[in-house]
Amino acid sequence: MKDYANMSPAEVRALIRAGEITTPTAGMSLGYAQANLVILPKDLAYDFLLFAQRNPKPCPILEVSDVGSRYLKKIAPGADIARDIPRYRIYEDGVMTGEYTDVSEFWRDDFVSFLIGCSFSFESELLNAGVPVRHIEEGCNVPMYITNIPCEPAGVFSGNTVVSMRPIPYAQVTTAVTATAAMPRVHGAPIHIGDPDYIGINDISKPDFGDPVTIKPGETPVFWCCGVTPQAVLMASKPKFAITHAPGHMLITDVLNVDLKNQ
Numbered sequence: 001m002k003d004y005a006n007m008s009p010a011e012v013r014a015l016i017r018a019g020e021i022t023t024p025t026a027g028m029s030l031g032y033a034q035a036n037l038v039i040l041p042k043d044l045a046y047d048f049l050l051f052a053q054r055n056p057k058p059c060p061i062l063e064v065s066d067v068g069s070r071y072l073k074k075i076a077p078g079a080d081i082a083r084d085i086p087r088y089r090i091y092e093d094g095v096m097t098g099e100y101t102d103v104s105e106f107w108r109d110d111f112v113s114f115l116i117g118c119s120f121s122f123e124s125e126l127l128n129a130g131v132p133v134r135h136i137e138e139g140c141n142v143p144m145y146i147t148n149i150p151c152e153p154a155g156v157f158s159g160n161t162v163v164s165m166r167p168i169p170y171a172q173v174t175t176a177v178t179a180t181a182a183m184p185r186v187h188g189a190p191i192h193i194g195d196p197d198y199i200g201i202n203d204i205s206k207p208d209f210g211d212p213v214t215i216k217p218g219e220t221p222v223f224w225c226c227g228v229t230p231q232a233v234l235m236a237s238k239p240k241f242a243i244t245h246a247p248g249h250m251l252i253t254d255v256l257n258v259d260l261k262n263q
Contacts, residue, residue: 002015004021004027004028004029005027005028005029005030006030007028007029008029009029009032009076009252009253009254010254012025012028012029012252013076013079013084013251013252016083016084016085016086017080017083017084019101019102021086022086022087022101022249023086023249024086024140024141024142024248024249024250025086025120025248025249025250025252026120026123026133026135026136026141026142026248027123027136028252029252030124031124031256031257031258032121032252032253032254032255032256032257033062033075033117033118033121033186033253033255033256033257033259033260034118034120034121034250034251034252034253035062035063035075035115035116035117035118035227035250035251035253036115036116036117036118036227036228036230036244036245036250036251037081037085037088037113037114037115037116037243037244037245037250037251038113038114038116038230038234038242038243038244039081039103039111039112039113039114039242039243039244040111040112040114040239040242041108041110041111041112041239041240041241042067042110042111042112043110044155044156044239045064045067045112045114046155047154047155047156047157048114048154048155048157048230049061049064049114050154050155051151051152051153051154051155051157051233052114052116053154054151054152054153054154055151055152055161055229056184057161057187057188057191057225058151058161058162058187058225058226058227058229059116059227059229059230060116060117060184060185060186060187060227061114061115061116061117062074062075062115062116062117062185062253062255063075063114063115064112064113064114064115065081065111065112065113065114065115067109067110067111067112068108068109068110068111069113070082070104070107070113072113072115075115075253075254075255076251076252076253076254076255077254079251079253081113081251082102082103082104082106082107083102083103083104084251085245085249085250085251086101086246086249087099087100087101087245087246087249088100088101088102088103088243088244088245088246088249089231089243089244089245089246090103090106090241090242090243091231091234091235091239091241091242091243091244092240092241093238093239093240094234094235094236094237094238094239095235096235099246103243106243111243114230115251115253116227116230117185117186117187117227117260118186118187118227118250119142119164119180119186119187119224119225119226119227120142120250121183121186121257121260122179122180122183122186122187122257123136124257125179125180125182125183125257126166126176126179126180128179129172129175129176129179130172130175131168131169131172131175131176131179132167132168132169133166134166134167134213134214134215135166135210135211135213138213138214140210140211140213141209141210141211141247141248142164142165142166142210142211142213142248143164143165143204143207143209143210143211143212143213144162144163144164144165144207144208144209144210144226144228144247145162145163145165145196145199145201145204145207145208145209145223146160146161146162146200146208146232147160147161147162147163147192147199147200147201147223148160148199148200149161149163149191149199149200151229151233156237156239157233157237158233158236158237159229159232159233159234159235159236159237160200160229160232160236161191161225161226161229161232162208162209162225162226162228162229162231162232163191163192163199163223163224163225163226164210164223164224164226164228165196165204165207165213165221165222165223165224166213166221166222166224167213167214167215167216167219167220167221167222168219168220168221168222169218169219170218170219170220173193173220173222176190176222177189177190177193177222180224182261183257183260183261185260186257186260187224187225187226187227188224188225189224190222190223190224191223191224191225192222192223193220193221193222193223194220194221196221196223199223204221208232209228209231209247209248210247210248228247230244231244231247
């Protein structure tokens with residue numbers, strides 16, 4: 001098995017573009033930031049940019065593309081946004097109509113791509129601090145849940161916040177909060193700690209996205225805002241057409257996690 005954790009972002013993106021990686025990207029290119037994706041027609045781009053600006057915890061913008069361009073300039077120069085993510089989703093009128101490993105055939109000259117900070121980026125900080133990351137340990141995707149926490153609406157976009165969950169030993173919760181609070185551009189500190197019912201999660205064993213993970217005795221669920229929030233918002237707001245990443249299948253950028261600290 002190839003050691004994706006120690007490969008450079010460019011090497012991993014090349015394997016993704018070649019179709020050799022189609023799995024979630026947690027733990028790949030350790031030390032480098034990962035990004036969520038939303039692609040929308042230009043006529044909806046301002047509304048979404050305003051939505052992200054009003055909701056910086058779940059939607060911290062790392063880069064916005066030029067209109068019609070598939071190539072990034074800042075966080076992963078030369079990356080092809082239509083081919084360098086392992087798995088994409090297409091939404092039509094708020095309904096997911098398909099998953100693809102390449103969306104080149106759907107590309108339009110009026111598309112604008114939004115790259116949004118991802119909590120996978122702070123996981124190396126948790127690991128360096130000795131905090132376990134259960135979905136990496138178990139080789140699965142992080143569990144994600146639609147909450148009862150409303151986002152602030154903007155234009156045509158509205159909906160509730162999505163969170164990712166990691167079980168943390170009681171004695172290490174403060175360490176986890178401190179490590180992630182230093183990285184607001186990838187969601188920052190947790191939004192909730194403890195009782196999932198309080199934020200509208202009725203069954204923590206059944207995530208809305210991703211996979212369930214083991215919560216061991218002596219651990220508490222800790223919830224961070226998640227860049228899958230735009231997908232819940234797309235389902236609620238029902239724009240005619242949008243492309244996103246599949247949850248957990250991220251763009252691996254050339255930006256070091258340490259360079260996102262306290263920005």
